[in-house]
Amino acid sequence: MAEETAAQTETFDKELEQFLAQDGEIEALKAERDELRDRYMRALADAENSRKRADRDRREAENYGSTRLARDLLPVFDNLRRALAAVTDEQRAANAALLEGVELTLKELTAVMSKHGVKPIEAKPGDLFDAQCMEAMFEAPLPGTKAGQIIQVMTEGFMLHDRLLRPAQVGVSSFTG
Incomplete structure (x- = not known):
């Protein structure tokens, strides 16, 4: 019976070793699976980021x-x-057809620019100066105005969609009285 117990113990020990070896393999496979899952998720995230960037x-x-x-x-x-x-009034009367052509050309150019997202910046005398979309070309004290008010628009500014294409060039009042 002692031999039988020893044989059973030996068989049990071998089965336990095999089980533990399989358990180690299982753990290694689980670790490999987790690593592959992590790499897969990172690859998916990279692909999504690339798609969004493109x-x-x-x-x-x-x-x-x-x-x-x-x-x-x-x-x-x-x-x-x-x-x-x-154009003076005399020239307007003498060259009405030519001026009409120039006006139509300007109107068409404005329509094409607008179609492609180029919009004028609204700046007129009396408005407050906005440094985000305007460039002050000079300051002058002008009675009847407040400091920071536009007193003259020299060049119209434009936006391209939401970006500044060219700032409006303006004169600004420095009058504080």
Whole structure:
């Protein structure tokens, strides 16, 4: 019986060793599974971040890819405005068709710019100066105004969607009396 007990003990010890070895393998497999799950989740997050970044870059390219062209068109807009402002009443009567063509050209240019997100900055005498979208070209004390009020608009400013394309160039009152 002692031999039988010793054999059983030996068999039990071998089975226990095998079980413990399998348990170690199971733990190793679990650790490997957890590592692979973690790598998979990181890869998914990276792919999602890349997709979002590409989408944001695409939207920015659509909205702001024409910035250089828009900036290059602003002097054309300014020159058409100046040409129309310089016309006297005599010239207007003598060259009505020509001036109408210039006005229509300016109107079309304004419509095209607006279609592509280029909007004028509203700045007029009496408004308060806004350093976010305006550039003060000079300060002068002008009676009847408050300090910081616009007294003259020299060049119209523009926004491209929500970005400043060109600040409005204005004169600002420094009158404190």
